[in-house]
Amino acid sequence: MVSIKEFQELMKKIYIEKDKARGVSNTFLWLVSEVGEFANSLVKNDKKELENEVADILAWLCSECNLLGIELEKAALKKYGNGCPKCHSIPCNCK
Secondary structure, three states: OOOHHHHHHHHHHHHHHHHHHHHHHHHHHHHHHHHHHHHHHHHHOOHHHHHHHHHHHHHHHHHHHHHHOOOHHHHHHHHHOOOOOOOOOOOOOOO
16 A cells, blocks of 8 residues: 555656646646546446546646645645644534
Protein backbone atom coordinates (compact mmCIF):
# COMPACT_ATOMS: atom_id res chain seq x y z
CA MET A 1 0.00 0.00 0.00
CA VAL A 2 1.28 3.46 -0.86
CA SER A 3 0.37 6.83 0.62
CA ILE A 4 -1.25 9.62 -1.34
CA LYS A 5 2.11 11.39 -1.25
CA GLU A 6 3.84 8.35 -2.78
CA PHE A 7 1.12 8.04 -5.43
CA GLN A 8 1.50 11.73 -6.31
CA GLU A 9 5.26 11.21 -6.67
CA LEU A 10 4.63 8.22 -8.94
CA MET A 11 2.35 10.34 -11.15
CA LYS A 12 5.08 12.98 -11.23
CA LYS A 13 7.69 10.45 -12.36
CA ILE A 14 5.40 9.07 -15.05
CA TYR A 15 3.72 12.23 -16.39
CA ILE A 16 5.43 15.46 -15.30
CA GLU A 17 6.93 16.24 -18.72
CA LYS A 18 3.59 15.71 -20.49
CA ASP A 19 1.80 17.66 -17.74
CA LYS A 20 4.19 20.61 -18.11
CA ALA A 21 3.71 20.63 -21.88
CA ARG A 22 -0.09 20.49 -21.47
CA GLY A 23 -0.14 23.20 -18.79
CA VAL A 24 -2.30 23.86 -15.76
CA SER A 25 -5.48 24.85 -17.61
CA ASN A 26 -5.53 21.91 -20.00
CA THR A 27 -4.64 19.47 -17.23
CA PHE A 28 -7.60 20.84 -15.28
CA LEU A 29 -9.84 20.25 -18.30
CA TRP A 30 -8.74 16.60 -18.37
CA LEU A 31 -9.53 16.32 -14.64
CA VAL A 32 -13.01 17.74 -15.19
CA SER A 33 -13.50 15.37 -18.12
CA GLU A 34 -12.70 12.43 -15.85
CA VAL A 35 -15.25 13.69 -13.30
CA GLY A 36 -17.80 13.69 -16.12
CA GLU A 37 -16.89 10.10 -16.98
CA PHE A 38 -17.34 9.22 -13.30
CA ALA A 39 -20.82 10.77 -13.40
CA ASN A 40 -21.70 8.65 -16.42
CA SER A 41 -20.49 5.56 -14.59
CA LEU A 42 -22.70 6.48 -11.63
CA VAL A 43 -25.73 6.63 -13.90
CA LYS A 44 -24.87 3.18 -15.27
CA ASN A 45 -24.11 1.89 -11.74
CA ASP A 46 -21.09 0.02 -13.13
CA LYS A 47 -18.73 -0.67 -10.21
CA LYS A 48 -15.73 -1.68 -12.35
CA GLU A 49 -16.09 1.47 -14.43
CA LEU A 50 -16.53 3.58 -11.27
CA GLU A 51 -13.30 2.17 -9.85
CA ASN A 52 -11.45 3.01 -13.06
CA GLU A 53 -12.83 6.54 -13.11
CA VAL A 54 -11.97 7.31 -9.48
CA ALA A 55 -8.43 6.12 -10.21
CA ASP A 56 -8.29 8.46 -13.20
CA ILE A 57 -9.64 11.36 -11.13
CA LEU A 58 -6.99 10.82 -8.46
CA ALA A 59 -4.24 10.58 -11.09
CA TRP A 60 -5.31 13.80 -12.83
CA LEU A 61 -5.73 15.59 -9.48
CA CYS A 62 -2.18 14.56 -8.59
CA SER A 63 -0.96 15.85 -11.95
CA GLU A 64 -2.67 19.18 -11.35
CA CYS A 65 -1.20 19.40 -7.86
CA ASN A 66 2.25 18.58 -9.21
CA LEU A 67 2.00 21.47 -11.65
CA LEU A 68 0.82 23.82 -8.92
CA GLY A 69 3.37 22.71 -6.34
CA ILE A 70 0.71 21.42 -3.93
CA GLU A 71 1.27 18.34 -1.78
CA LEU A 72 -2.19 16.78 -1.96
CA GLU A 73 -1.84 14.61 1.15
CA LYS A 74 -0.51 17.50 3.23
CA ALA A 75 -3.25 19.86 2.03
CA ALA A 76 -6.01 17.32 2.70
CA LEU A 77 -4.75 16.48 6.18
CA LYS A 78 -4.27 20.15 7.03
CA LYS A 79 -7.94 20.79 6.26
CA TYR A 80 -9.58 17.53 7.37
CA GLY A 81 -7.02 15.88 9.67
CA ASN A 82 -8.74 17.01 12.86
CA GLY A 83 -12.30 16.30 11.74
CA CYS A 84 -14.86 18.50 10.06
CA PRO A 85 -13.28 21.86 9.20
CA LYS A 86 -16.41 23.68 10.43
CA CYS A 87 -17.42 21.92 13.65
CA HIS A 88 -14.11 20.08 14.28
CA SER A 89 -15.98 16.89 15.15
CA ILE A 90 -15.61 13.29 14.03
CA PRO A 91 -18.19 12.47 12.80
CA CYS A 92 -19.39 15.84 11.60
CA ASN A 93 -22.04 17.45 13.81
CA CYS A 94 -22.85 20.38 11.51
CA LYS A 95 -26.53 21.15 11.19
